[in-house]
Amino acid sequence: MLRPLAAALLLSCAALSAANAQTIYPIDRADILVGAKFDFKVEFDGLVDRAAFAVTVSGEDAAKLFGKAPEFVAREDNKDQSALLLRDVALSKPGRYEVSVSDGKTSKKLAWNVFATGPRQAKNVILFIGDGMSGAHRVAARLLSKGMTEGKAHGKLAMDSMPRMALVSTAGSDSIITDSANSASAYATGHKAATNAMGVYADRTADPLDDPRVETISSLAQRRLGLGIGIVTNTEIEDATPAAMVAHTRRRAEYDSIVAQMFDAKPDVILGGGSANFLPKGAPGSKRKDETDFLAKFRDAGYTLASNGTELRSLGPDTKKLLGLFHLSNMDGALDRKFLKAGSVGRYPDQPDLTEQVKTALDVLSKNPNGFFLMVESGMIDKYTHLLDMERAVYETIMLDNSVKLARDWAAARGDDTLILVLADHTHPVSLIGTIDDDMTTTPNVPLRERVRVYEKAGFPNYPAADAQGYPPRVDVSRRLAMFSASMPDHYETYRPKLDGPNEPTSPGQQPGTFTANEKYKNVPGAVLRLGNLSALINASVHSGEDVILTATGPGSERVQGQLENTEVFRVMVEALGLGHGEQN
Ligand SMILES: [Zn+2]
Known part of the structure; x- marks a missing residue:
């Protein structure tokens, strides 16, 4: 028995040392939807002779399998490092794929799981994200909005009284603690990503926009099924959670590029704050570094524009494309808008409530006979909790719940053809x-x-x-x-x-x-x-790594149970929409 054991040890040591030789994207154990596009990249540690390396996927030459020749970068970023890149490829058959890369001296192996889905079950999918929403926020929202006597609440939150529930683990590819970029990206793409990254695997090059991409559910739903796409938030629309529904960058701060990518992606409904990066440089309040006027570009592309609650409420009945930006920066929270008139409410007295944004989004998106995918974020739960402002965070949780109730009532009136998911992207230690x-x-x-x-x-x-x-x-x-x-x-x-x-x-x-x-x-x-317990370089409270609560109702929600990786939330949604069913090209 000694010999096979020694041999096995030797093998695993070899695998370990080889593991440092190359980095492969998508990463080991990635779950990939059949037909979903991704960029395949191999980063070699040093300079590699083009003739020496071999890249195979399940025994077949990668170029042959993917149907295109890879781009070979002899000296990447002007350093002594070579890379291999195949953009926009896809795998059309489900199964386990072994990827093997060798540069002639060292080699690395990893495996992907390519999955198909069953037939479509849901006409629409609505994903509610309470950014940073933790257990304490939910309990406090219940206490304040429903009241309690003798230990029993006088009602349930709409998000708590849903038939399916699961715990969702939120760690990123680089850390046990996630930020809102890679956590939203996991929901939107089914791939783990690194902190600050969305829609990409963060590679080693300096360019924050060249990283290997993975396809978003928005793109898949548009491309495959002709679904309408809606993105609704009360933070800046370029902020991590809304941006991750369509954008690809390893640096969430790339707001100018995110606006341009949003324009290219053409979601049907875009509602939130953050107009500063839509305005040309020089315009009052602009934060753009170029002269492009994205409000004009969206208008020219057929979008109806709204800049306050009154305009949002008085849209024409035939509005099909809508861009509503109600603040240069983040919108004010419910406590300030409705009661205290503090924050920036004096300057922006007519901001819509998240419920009004959701209602309008449903009105516009439901005109699409093919159905829609809508993401709704109550984003200020997170911002206020960072600031240790618990009352404001709890009011934002109540606002999220009001929006969930509205969507549930809307779906019930249609005969429940809509999968509704409510969850957070990460917790706060509150x-x-x-x-x-x-x-x-x-x-x-x-x-x-x-x-x-x-x-x-x-x-x-x-x-x-x-x-x-x-x-x-x-x-x-x-x-x-x-x-x-x-x-x-x-x-x-x-x-x-x-x-x-x-x-x-x-x-x-x-x-x-x-x-x-x-x-x-x-x-x-x-x-x-x-006295704080964080570095003096940090100006606020930080995220925590506990699992978040996911509740769900509607067709396809049966998969919501037990403990899920955040990437599996993508799978729940694409299964409900049947995005990997039948012939995929
Ligand atoms: Zn945060």
């Missing part, structure tokens, strides 16, 4: 630990931390009854939810909702690139300085 007992009228002579009530002393919060949309009209009540993040920069904890605008926990520190506690809150009665 927890509900009790209540804060403080009437905010007196100056406390002890730090407010002594008024954080836990266990039986926490009792129940006393927010006023929610309005028809599920929002309590006030958050500055005398028994408030105590929600804290386990990750934090140095900041002043005031234990109070910020009524004058979103929290700003940090300000620039003395050393360039560092951050320090924002002195603005130093003299708030009862405030305490909290």
Whole structure:
């Protein structure tokens, strides 16, 4: 028995050393939909003689299998490194594909799983993403919008009362912690990606736009089935989550290129903030680095434009292509828009609610007889949680739930032909630990931390009854939810909702690139300085790596159960749409 074991060890050592020799994209164990396009790339560590290397896929020469000759890059990025690139290829038969690459001295092997789907089950798919939505956000949204007595809530959230549920793991190809780019990309493409990357495998070259691409569900749905495509958010439309539905870049900050890619992709409905990168350089508020006027380009391409809630509500009945941009940057959250009139609401008094955006998107997209794919993001849950502004984050969760309810009612009225998924892209390390007992009228002579009530002393919060949309009209009540993040920069904890605008926990520190506690809150009665547990280079709370909750209803939702990789969410959607059924070319 000794000999075979030694031989096996030797083999695995050889495989290990060879593993450093080449990098292959798509990566090992990638799940690839039949017929979906991708770029195949091999990066060799050093210079390779073109005549010496061999690339086979399941024993067949790659060029022959894919039907085109690879591009050989003798010196990539002007360094002593060669590469091989085959763009826009696809595999039309399901099965396991062994990829083998040799440069004559070292070799590497990996395998892909190419999968087909069953026949189409759903006419439409709606993917709701609560950016950064964690367990505490959901529970707090339920408490505030439904109320609770004696431990029992007076109702369920629309997203909680769905028949299917799963845990979704969110790690990226480079890290256990994901950002919104690679997490949204996993849903949109079925491939794991690296932090900051969407629609690509981040390669070693400096160019953030040349990385090997994988096809998005938007492209597949348009190309194969003629579906309408909708992208709805309340953040900048170029931000990671909405952008990942159509764009390909390893650097999510490439806003100008993302706008251009969005124009090329031509989604039927685009609604959100972020008009700054649509305006030509020099126009007031523009952040573009060139003179292209993308509002004019979209208009010339047949899009109806809307810039505020009134315009969104008064669209003509024959609107088929819609671009609504309601803010130069991120839109304001529900707490500011509806109640506090803080943030930038003074400058943008007529921003639509996410529910209005969703309703309009459904109106426009449902005119497509082939069906549609719609992504809706409540994106400010994440932004506010980064800022340790828990009240605002919870109101954004309620807004997401209102949008889910609207879509569910819409789908039910049509006889449930629509797969609806609700999930987050990643979590925040935020927890509900009790209540804060403080009437905010007196100056406390002890730090407010002594008024954080836990266990039986926490009792129940006393927010006023929610309005028809599920929002309590006030958050500055005398028994408030105590929600804290386990990750934090140095900041002043005031234990109070910020009524004058979103929290700003940090300000620039003395050393360039560092951050320090924002002195603005130093003299708030009862405030305490909290020393952070993050590097001084980080100005806000960060994401965490727990699984997110996915709930689902409608045709194709049966696959939502147990624990899924985030890439499997793509598979749930393409199975529902039958995007890999029958002959695929
Ligand atoms: Zn975030």
